[in-house]
Amino acid sequence: MINPFIYFLLFLKASLFSTGGFSNLPSLHQDLIANGWAKEVDFGQSIAIGQISPGPNGLWVISLGYLTYGYPGAFLALIAITIPALLVLVISAGYTHIEHQAWVQGAMHGVSLAVVGLLLTVVWTILHQPGVDWKGLLIALGAFGLALSRKVNILIILGLAGLVGYLLYR
Amino acid sequence: MRLQDPGPGKWQLFRIWASIGLQSFGGGASTTFLIQRAFIEKHRWLSMEEFIRLWNLCILTPGINLVALTVLIGKKLGGTWGIVASLAGMLLPSATITCLLAAIFKQIEHVAAVQAVLRGVIPATGGIMLLVGLNFALPLIRRGYKEGVLYLLASSVLIIACALAVILLKLSVIIVLLGAVILGALFFSRKPVSPLLVEEERGKQQ
Numbered sequence: 614m615i616n617p618f619i620y621f622l623l624f625l626k627a628s629l630f631s632t633g634g635f636s637n638l639p640s641l642h643q644d645l646i647a648n649g650w651a652k653e654v655d656f657g658q659s660i661a662i663g664q665i666s667p668g669p670n671g672l673w674v675i676s677l678g679y680l681t682y683g684y685p686g687a688f689l690a691l692i693a694i695t696i697p698a699l700l701v702l703v704i705s706a707g708y709t710h711i712e713h714q715a716w717v718q719g720a721m722h723g724v725s726l727a728v729v730g731l732l733l734t735v736v737w738t739i740l741h742q743p744g745v746d747w748k749g750l751l752i753a754l755g756a757f758g759l760a761l762s763r764k765v766n767i768l769i770i771l772g773l774a775g776l777v778g779y780l781l782y783r
Numbered sequence: 784m785r786l787q788d789p790g791p792g793k794w795q796l797f798r799i800w801a802s803i804g805l806q807s808f809g810g811g812a813s814t815t816f817l818i819q820r821a822f823i824e825k826h827r828w829l830s831m832e833e834f835i836r837l838w839n840l841c842i843l844t845p846g847i848n849l850v851a852l853t854v855l856i857g858k859k860l861g862g863t864w865g866i867v868a869s870l871a872g873m874l875l876p877s878a879t880i881t882c883l884l885a886a887i888f889k890q891i892e893h894v895a896a897v898q899a900v901l902r903g904v905i906p907a908t909g910g911i912m913l914l915v916g917l918n919f920a921l922p923l924i925r926r927g928y929k930e931g932v933l934y935l936l937a938s939s940v941l942i943i944a945c946a947l948a949v950i951l952l953k954l955s956v957i958i959v960l961l962g963a964v965i966l967g968a969l970f971f972s973r974k975p976v977s978p979l980l981v982e983e984e985r986g987k988q989q
Contacts, residue, residue, distance in 0.1 A: 628846045630957045633919070635912065637846075639949050640956040657905040658888065664908055666884050667805045668877025669814055670915075671847035675878050676885035687882040695870060697846030698854050705840045705855065715972040721843070723967015725923055726938055727960050730945025732916035737950055739909035744898075749906035756910030767911065768808055771904055778903015783896055 615650050615682050617689065623648075624674065624693035634671030635660075636728050638735045641677065651681045657742040664771055748781055791828065791860055793868040800853060800872030805880075814849050818856070828860055850874070937970055 623644045624637075631637035638656065645651035659680055663673025671694055678690030711717050739745075740753060752774050759765045759773075791799070799821050807814035822829045829837075837859075841851040850873065857869030891897050920942065927935030945963060948954040 626957070630845065630960055632842070632845060632848070634847050634849075635915065643953070643955065657908070658892075658901065659885070660908045660912075661901065661904045662885050662888055663881065664904075664911070665808075666877065666881040667808055668874070668881060669804075669807065669847050669849040671850070672874075672878055672881045675881045676888075679882050679885035680889065684882070687878070687885070691874065691878050694847055694850065695874065698844065698850035698870075699866075700846075701840055701844040701851035701854050702858065704844055705837075708840060708843060716968040719970070719972030720964045720968040722923070722926075722938075722971040723941065723963040723965070724960065725919070726941040726967070727945045727963030729916055729920045729923065730942045731949065731956065731959070732912065732919060733942070733946040734949045736909050736913045736916065737946070739912060740906060742905055744902050745906050745909075749902060752903055753906040753910035753913075756907035757913050758910075760911050760914045761917075766808075770911065771907055774903040774907030775900040776903070778901065779896060779899045782899035782902045 615686075617682075617685060619648075620650065620682060620686070621689045621693060624678070624690050625696060628674075628694050628697045632724065632728055634669055634673070635735050636731045637671075637674065638738065639731050641674070642738055645681065651677070653741075653743060655680045657739050657745075660739060661771070664767065752777055791826070793861060793864050796857065796861055796865055796868040797872040800857075800869045801876045804873045804877040807877075818849075818852065822856060822860075829856065833859075934971070941966060 623641065627637035627640035627644070630640060638660075641651075642656060645655075646653070655677060659677035660673050662676040663670065666672065666676075674690045674694060675687050678686035678688070680686075682689070740750065745753075755777075756770050756774055759770045760767065803814065803817045803821060806817055819831075819834060823831055823834060837852060837855045838848075840855065841848040844851040850870070853869045853873045854866050857866040859865070861868060888897075892901075923938055924935065927938045941963065945959050948959050948962075949956060
């Protein structure tokens with residue numbers, strides 16, 4: 614059974630200690646799997662759904678909320694990603710006083726590097742989904758190349774990948 | 784500069800943010816572009832300099848940077864109700880569609896064809912995510928080049944160490960982030976900026 618309060622707190626914690634839309638994934642992955650409230654496949658599917666729906670990237674957690682806990686899950690996820698954003702009001706009030714301190718700049722650099730490392734774990738989690746074999750890895754490589762070229766729209770890349778998946782695995 | 788438009792009403796803010804949210808596919812870059820076009824170019828409620836200053840604050844804020852930006856622009860243009868209208872516009876329509884897509888998916892997920900399509904789409908999102916990471920890394924690596932080999936090496940080691948700490952050691956993400964804050968403050972702090980430079984920066988901001 615999912616405890617809605619703890620469930621919400623896990624989403625809130627992941628969002629509070631993240632920056633950008635995807636860096637909450639490693640934390641959610643650890644906690645939800647540990648509680649048995651999410652399956653490994655839920656993560657890949659939520660991100661795929663998030664990619665084809667409108668809005669900022671971070672809305673993928675709405676579909677994670679739905680897939681793991683239905684409409685209440687989606688709603689709790691939405692609240693959990695909204696609250697941390699309000700902290701920007703506190704930060705904009707306080708940051709101007711400390712932004713020129715050397716240690717603040719250094720700490721920010723450290724966080725930015727950690728975010729890159731955490732994004733690599735997101736890639737790892739997705740490519741470790743059940744059902745991703747060597748053909749899947751080639752698809753990932755192809756999608757990376759197409760996205761890198763900046764000439765092909767993300768939706769078209771995902772459409773092509775879906776088509777390839779249909780032809781390979783049906 | 785042309786005379787500014789009068790400030791927006793709450794409904795107008797809601798409508799503008801809703802159209803930005805619904806038009807942004809593929810995340811960050813297109814959303815930022817739409818925000819700049821609406822608030823700076825079309826309505827001239829913000830200058831580019833103000834936008835960049837707000838954006839820097841959002842990078843420091845936990846969670847989704849674009850949602851924090853929505854809060855700041857909403858506050859600037861309409862106070863507390865501006866925040867409410869902007870957040871509702873940016874999040875509710877797009878979140879509803881995301882949720883409905885997940886619901887539709889749940890209905891059809893056991894169809895063999897859907898499973899096959901997904902087995903293609905999921906690794907592709909992994910590839911796209913790799914590019915997202917690379918985009919984050921590039922400015923950091925560029926800064927590393929400027930600061931010297933040791934700095935670049937230390938930066939790369941920290942990236943890899945954070946990834947391995949989560950994947951292999953199963954360390955909690957929060958511990959990894961706190962560790963990065965401490966290591967960053969210890970090893971990446973530059974010498975104190977000279978007061979003259981600080982004054983210059985302030986001059987630029989005003």
